[in-house]
Amino acid sequence: xxxxxxxxxxxxxxxxxxxxxxxxxxxxxxxxxxxxxxxxxxxxxxxxxxxxxxxxxxxxxxxxxxxxxxxxxxxxxxxxxxxxxxxxxxxxxxxxxxxxxxxxxxxxxxxxxxxxxxxxxxxxxxxxxxxxxxxxxxxxxxxxxxxxxxxxxxxxxxxxxxxxxxxxxxxxxxxxxxxxxxxxxxxxxxxxx
Numbered sequence: 001x002x003x004x005x006x007x008x009x010x011x012x013x014x015x016x017x018x019x020x021x022x023x024x025x026x027x028x029x030x031x032x033x034x035x036x037x038x039x040x041x042x043x044x045x046x047x048x049x050x051x052x053x054x055x056x057x058x059x060x061x062x063x064x065x066x067x068x069x070x071x072x073x074x075x076x077x078x079x080x081x082x083x084x085x086x087x088x089x090x091x092x093x094x095x096x097x098x099x100x101x102x103x104x105x106x107x108x109x110x111x112x113x114x115x116x117x118x119x120x121x122x123x124x125x126x127x128x129x130x131x132x133x134x135x136x137x138x139x140x141x142x143x144x145x146x147x148x149x150x151x152x153x154x155x156x157x158x159x160x161x162x163x164x165x166x167x168x169x170x171x172x173x174x175x176x177x178x179x180x181x182x183x184x185x186x187x188x189x190x191x192x193x
Contacts, residue, residue: 008066034078048081124165124169126172131165
């Protein structure tokens, strides 16, 4: 029997759904197993085989004989598997570089944050005694009324001393760009309530 006249190849060439069902039934599992030899991942292997079948349908591929058809299937799976592995290697290298860059940025941010806190506490230590005392009580979460009662002073004195503390801290810490968010937080209306 002439293979060019094979009903199966004729059905594939003419895109008969029954021929594609037969393709699936006869070749799907074997091609997935073949791809797994390269990939060690069943899901990736199944995706590659499904992509091949979809490509054959979309491109309306035509084949001369059953041997050329089989050769095409196995070569396509091998090449797609190797391309997948190359892509995975490139992706892994990219992710490693990205993670390395992220670690460097995070370490730099941690250093900046530590420096901000060091400068903040040094600035607080340089405040006049009463001003520092009020500011530290506020940082501990005490309300103006609680601070005033604890220190035996007026609420207005507490507010005034907190404003002076902020002004002094801002001057001591400077206007470095990475300090601005901290200063904005300290200078917010919530801080003075």
